[in-house]
Amino acid sequence: MAVKKGAYSLEEKREAVAYFNKNEVPKQIEELLNKMFKEKPIDVFGYMGEYFGRRSHAPTISKVSAAEILGSRGFPTFEVRFDCTINGLSKVHGKWFNLMITSQTCTCLAFNFILF
Numbered sequence: 001m002a003v004k005k006g007a008y009s010l011e012e013k014r015e016a017v018a019y020f021n022k023n024e025v026p027k028q029i030e031e032l033l034n035k036m037f038k039e040k041p042i043d044v045f046g047y048m049g050e051y052f053g054r055r056s057h058a059p060t061i062s063k064v065s066a067a068e069i070l071g072s073r074g075f076p077t078f079e080v081r082f083d084c085t086i087n088g089l090s091k092v093h094g095k096w097f098n099l100m101i102t103s104q105t106c107t108c109l110a111f112n113f114i115l116f
Contacts, residue, residue, distance in 0.1 A: 036048075059087075061084050063083035
């Protein structure tokens with residue numbers, strides 16, 4: 001939706017209304033405001049974040065890629081990258097993993113991974 005000299009066209013306004021109604025935005029905001037009025041939370045914006053956070057889609061992973069690299073101590077290490085969609089935004093997360101490789105096994109020495 002492009003803004004034209006600070007104003008939206010009638011068609012753009014109709015598209016916005018249709019989009020918000022399709023996603024039940026007015027209904028959800030009304031429900032939120034009613035709950036907030038009854039509960040009167042101290043942290044209004046934190047309350048709103050929790051409220052809408054419970055209604056958001058779960059994060060999804062769209063792509064996983066890995067590459068073998070040498071760590072800072074010269075040992076084989078690999079980096080894993082996750083392309084994710086979190087709260088409607090595309091994000092890339094990556095983490096290093098250190099491996100100790102024996103004859104036929106692979107033992108993870110450090111597997112400290114937090115996606116979000």
